[in-house]
Amino acid sequence: MGDAPPPAPAPLVEGGGSDGAGPDPNSHRLSPETVSVELSMGGDYYHACCGDPDPDPKPEGPQVPYIGNKEPLSALAAEFQSGSPILQEKIKLLGEQYDALRRTRGDGNCFYRSFMFSYLEHILETQDRAEVERILKNIEQCKKTLSGLGYIEFTFEDFFSMFIEELQNVLQGHETSIGPEELLERTRDQTTSDYVVMFFRFVTSGEIQRRAEFFEPFISGLTNSTVVQFCKSSVEPMGEESDHVHIIALSDALGVPIRVMYLDRSSCDTGNLSVNHHDFIPAANSSEGDAAMGLNPAEEKPYITLLYRPGHYDILYPK
Numbered sequence: 190m191g192d193a194p195p196p197a198p199a200p201l202v203e204g205g206g207s208d209g210a211g212p213d214p215n216s217h218r219l220s221p222e223t224v225s226v227e228l229s230m231g232g233d234y235y236h237a238c239c240g241d242p243d244p245d246p247k248p249e250g251p252q253v254p255y256i257g258n259k260e261p262l263s264a265l266a267a268e269f270q271s272g273s274p275i276l277q278e279k280i281k282l283l284g285e286q287y288d289a290l291r292r293t294r295g296d297g298n299c300f301y302r303s304f305m306f307s308y309l310e311h312i313l314e315t316q317d318r319a320e321v322e323r324i325l326k327n328i329e330q331c332k333k334t335l336s337g338l339g340y341i342e343f344t345f346e347d348f349f350s351m352f353i354e355e356l357q358n359v360l361q362g363h364e365t366s367i368g369p370e371e372l373l374e375r376t377r378d379q380t381t382s383d384y385v386v387m388f389f390r391f392v393t394s395g396e397i398q399r400r401a402e403f404f405e406p407f408i409s410g411l412t413n414s415t416v417v418q419f420c421k422s423s424v425e426p427m428g429e430e431s432d433h434v435h436i437i438a439l440s441d442a443l444g445v446p447i448r449v450m451y452l453d454r455s456s457c458d459t460g461n462l463s464v465n466h467h468d469f470i471p472a473a474n475s476s477e478g479d480a481a482m483g484l485n486p487a488e489e490k491p492y493i494t495l496l497y498r499p500g501h502y503d504i505l506y507p508k
Contacts, residue, residue, distance in 0.1 A: 328353065
């Protein structure tokens with residue numbers, strides 16, 4: 190077994206459910222016997238967020254696009270104007286570091302959609318071709334991982350191709366290049382958005398199974414299922430919830446650090462209110478041999494920042 194998993198400040202869980210459309214593949218995984226993995230797209234358009242009942246406003250449901258418009262952080266403050274004083278104060282503290290947010294639909298895929306848009310937007314703004322080359326190498330390794338686990342390539346190749354296409358589109362200088370408006374439009378397109386989400390789900394599943402001994406303690410703390418069963422039922426299907434296991438695996442597999450800011454009612458005994466956060470740094474979790482995959486150094490500051498409210502993830506923009 191690898192190093193002990195890093196502590197996570199709280200279970201990161203997003204609401205379940207889906208809109209009943211999009212890719213609906215049958216993923217066939219080969220082991221001693223072929224196992225059919227149904228990637229279900231069923232369920233409600235929006236499932237109530239997980240966690241304890243909370244009288245404060247929740248992330249909206251079907252009326253919210255997959256990826257919303259960029260909003261000033263004051264919009265979040267207005268949403269909680271008559272809510273918990275602790276949350277109001279924490280939003281003020283968030284305002285010292287962040288000036289905007291972008292909401293995502295609470296359909297069980299909000300972590301992946303938030304990551305998708307934030308990463309592609311980062312590449313569009315920075316035109317960091319070295320980063321694109323680095324992540325493309327990691328993607329090739331992820332393909333090899335899935336093949337080594339017995340996944341037939343046709344079950345995941347279209348999802349991989351879609352993300353690579355989007356990645357190449359945000360690089361300027363060729364006829365298929367897109368700008369900020371086109372990026373937002375494409376990530377709101379159901380087929381494009383769902384296919385990229387499925388890409389992330391396969392990458393996450395492959396990483397968890399590749400390092401099964403590392404992730405098994407996390408999974409046993411969440412369910413009674415095996416690592417393979419967990420990936421089949423809780424990682425690969427659209428609309429399934431994401432927690433810290435998924436974030437660690439995706440961050441590690443792609444070599445992309447992620448910061449999660451927690452907007453909840455927790456407070457400390459000292460009376461000094463603060464907004465907790467956790468940085469998921471790939472090199473901090475990597476096992477032996479991962480250096481060859483081009484993981485980022487542990488000291489690198491995450492350029493993807495997500496806002497976690499019980500049951501939901503949105504995108505945050507630093508000042």
